[in-house]
Amino acid sequence: xxxxxxxxxxxxxxxxxxxxxxxxxxxxxxxxxxxxxxxxxxxxxxxxxxxxxxxxxxxxxxxxxxxxxxxxxxxxxxxxxxxxxxxxxxxxxxxxxxxxxxxxxxxxxxxxxxxxxxxxxxxxxxxxxxxxxxxxxxxxxxxxxxx
Numbered sequence: 685x686x687x688x689x690x691x692x693x694x695x696x697x698x699x700x701x702x703x704x705x706x707x708x709x710x711x712x713x714x715x716x717x718x719x720x721x722x723x724x725x726x727x728x729x730x731x732x733x734x735x736x737x738x739x740x741x742x743x744x745x746x747x748x749x750x751x752x753x754x755x756x757x758x759x760x761x762x763x764x765x766x767x768x769x770x771x772x773x774x775x776x777x778x779x780x781x782x783x784x785x786x787x788x789x790x791x792x793x794x795x796x797x798x799x800x801x802x803x804x805x806x807x808x809x810x811x812x813x814x815x816x817x818x819x820x821x822x823x824x825x826x827x828x829x830x831x
Contacts, residue, residue, distance in 0.1 A: 778816035
């Protein structure tokens with residue numbers, strides 16, 4: 685039972701950390717981020733299993749994390765009020781060609797990030813954007829202004 689409690693605590697801590705880190709950082713991983721992710725995975729494994737290398741321990745941890753993932757998904761689906769806390773909400777970064785500095789600062793998005801995403805979506809100037817929205821998955825959606 686101790687391993688289930690440790691897995692549960694670590695699961696919710698990781699969930700909290702991913703919410704605090706921010707959407708954009710999680711959607712654009714650099715090589716260092718990937719290495720950090722692997723190291724974090726190893727540290728989490730050590731914290732959960734505490735040198736328990738048995739198959740039973742591994743199956744217990746995997747099952748616990750899988751069930752918690754399904755539970756959080758179910759809560760997100762079932763309780764609409766919890767959805768914004770669990771998933772977050774889209775954030776408007778540009779409205780009618782004007783940057784919303786407060787939202788950009790809060791989400792740690794630079795002008796260059798928006799311009800880069802605009803180029804990918806064939807909108808070359810911020811003034812030509814009707815909307816730029818940071819989605820809950822960390823991607824920036826650009827809706828061009830009508831000409």
